[in-house]
Each structure stands twice: as C-alpha cells, then as structure tokens.
Amino acid sequence: MPADHRPILLSGIQPSGELMIGHYLGALKNWVGLQADHDCLFMLVDLHAITVRQDPAELRRRCLDFLALYVACGIDPSHSTVFVQSHVPTHAELAWVLNCFTYMGELGRMTQFKEKSQKQELNVSAGLFNYPVLMAADILLYQSHLVPVGEDQKQHLELTRDIAMRFNNLYGETFRVPECFIPPVGARIMSLQDPTSKMSKSDPNPRSYVALLDPPDLVRSKIKKAVTDSGTEVVFGNDRPAVSNLMTIYSSLTGHGFPAIEERYQGKGYADFKADLAEIVVEFLRPIQDRYHAIRSDKSELTAILKRGAEAALARSRPTVAKVYKKLGFIAAS
Ligand code: TYM
Secondary structure (H helix, E strand, O other): OOOOOOOOEEEEEEOOOOOEHHHHHHHHHHHHHHHHHOOOEEOOOOHHHHHOOOOHHHHHHHHHHHHHHHHHOOOOOOOOOOEEEEHHOHHHHHHHHHHHOOOHHHHHHOOHHHHHHHHHHOOOOHHHHHHHHHHHHHHHOOOEEEEOOOHHHHHHHHHHHHHHHHHHHHHOOOOOEEEEEOOOOOOEEEEOOOOEEEEOOOOOHHHHHHHHOHHHHHHHHHHHHHOOOOOOOOOOOOOOOOHHHHHHHHHHHHHOOOOHHHHHHOOHHHHHHHHHHHOOOOOOOOHHHHHHHHHOOOOOHHHHHHHHHHHHHHHHHHHHHHHHHHHHOOOOOO
C-alpha cells in the first residue's frame, strides 16, 4: 500500500451470533462513512469471540459470512485492510505486555464484564476478564487515531486511553492515544422485545433483533411484533423507550430527524409507523443481501482478502511491538 497520510482508523466485530442491525447502525455504517477519509483497518475479532464457548465449525463459517457482509455493506478491501485477528500474532503479543500495565480493579469495573460474568456466574474465564486488554492491544498496535464503536464499547476505549497514557508516562511516547467515534444517532439500539436492554446478537430470543440476513417476511414480522409503549402516538421521549428505539432505527436508515418523523405520523397509530419501518428495513437490507450472496459464494476471493489483510496488518504492527520490547529492556533476537 502506498504511503498514506490519512488518520488511522481501526475497529472490529466479534464473529459470533448473527450480524444484526445494531452492529450496522452502531458501527459498520460509520466505518463505511469514514472509510474514504481514513486509513482503515477492519477486523474480525475471533480471539475475542472465544471468551465464550464457540462451536469450531460455526466459528469458521461465520468468519467468512461476516467478511462477506462487511464487503456487502460497503467495506472496500482494496482500500481498507480487512483481517482476522488470530492471523496476526502481534495482537496476542502486545496484549500480554499490556496485561502487565492494567490493574485488576480497572478490569473489574468494566460494565460489560460485570454483565457477562453475571450471566455466566460459574466458570468465568480469565479471558473474559482480560478481554478489554486485548482490545487495547488491537487499537494501540496500529497507532490508531480513531475508533468508531457503539456506546457499549466506550468504557473499553477509555481504558485503552488510560493504558496508553500510563505506558507513555513510564517509558516515553510509545502509543498514540486514540479517540472514540460514537454516532449521534444509533449508538445504542435496544432489543425489539425489551427496550430497556441493548439489542444483542447473543440474545436467546431472535425476535429481539433484526439480522442483516433475515428474509423480508421475517423482518416484517419481527417489527410488527416489536413491543410498543402504552399510548398510541409516534413521539420520541424517555417515557416511550420502545417507540423511541424504533424511531431511532427509522431515523438512522432514512436520515430523517425525529421532529420530521413525528410530524409524518401525527394522528396515525403505531401500526402504520411499524408497517412503514418494516418496508424501510426490508428495502435497506435487499441490496446488502443480494451483494452478500454473490460475494459469499467466492470463497477463494474471501480467503485472498484475508491473506492480503493479514500480511499488511502484521507488517504495520511489528514496529510497535519492536518499540515496546526495546523500551521494556528485552534484548533483540538478532
Ligand atoms: P461487538 O462484536 O460486541 O460489537 C461490534 C460493534 O457493534 C456495536 N454494537 C452496537 N451498536 C449499537 N447498538 C447495539 N445494540 C449494538 N450492539 C453492538 C458495538 O459497540 C461495536 O462497535 N470488543 C468489541 C470488538 C473489538 C473492537 C476492537 C472494537 C475488539 N477489538 C478494537 C474496536 C476496536 C466487541 O465485542 O464488539
């Protein structure tokens, strides 16, 4: 790749569960929007995915499914570096080092760890606890300027910044301290079945989310059966979490602001609004699904993208590890 002076942008998604509309609106949409003006690295974070048990055959298949979806959503692998985390050994190497500069107290305060460990209770792995340190390594390895994520990852980004500053204070300027990009609308899409909890691919009830590969009739039925608030008006507000969540999806996909949506549905009920939203989602997904099916069938092209991506990512991340090892006092291998 030629020398590039654009800011470095990095992000990733775990290839577990199904890629769904929350990922798209919170992350992927912004990756695509920021792609032209940034030097981008997009990952499939399989090392993170194994913090909960995965079926090996499914994990293998899903990595390629997710890659094809990245491309179908608009990620251009000829412009951006797209790779699988486990293909690039520097991630695990730097994560180990950063573990020695992260405190148990900091990791214990992570909301996502508290939530996930409560669900699992028995056999909470050290990997789940250390998860944010690997994420910090992902980001700091590439001297990233910007990390576009949904709201739930903000705390992990703050920890990454703290670790970077701590290391820099001890050893002199080593890591760039990254900025977080959180979209103004769509950073936290809520479950269609419970608007007080985040839409999640690991939700056991698939009616709580719309997957990017859901067929049109399933999308229509999921949106039709989404819970609503008491009352009938299509109005945005804290006292109406369910309709506000649906309005957020509507707004993110159409670009219409909340006042315009409220005006359009004045005097109409939830049913009209939901029927229109379902068609908006179906029409939004249609071209993505068409592209996905074409791309997914070309396994050799997908494998080639990942090979190129892993080579580029490894070459770019090696100097950071070398710098860190030198600062720590490790003697050079040659
Ligand atoms: P993950 O795989 O849980 O989610 C991927 C991205 O999707 C966003 N997201 C959402 N946004 C809005 N509403 C939702 N309901 C919703 N659910 C998920 C997430 O905020 C995230 O941006 N630790 C990360 C992956 C990761 C990473 C990184 C990200 C590993 N290393 C380095 C950035 C940089 C994760 O588990 O995301």
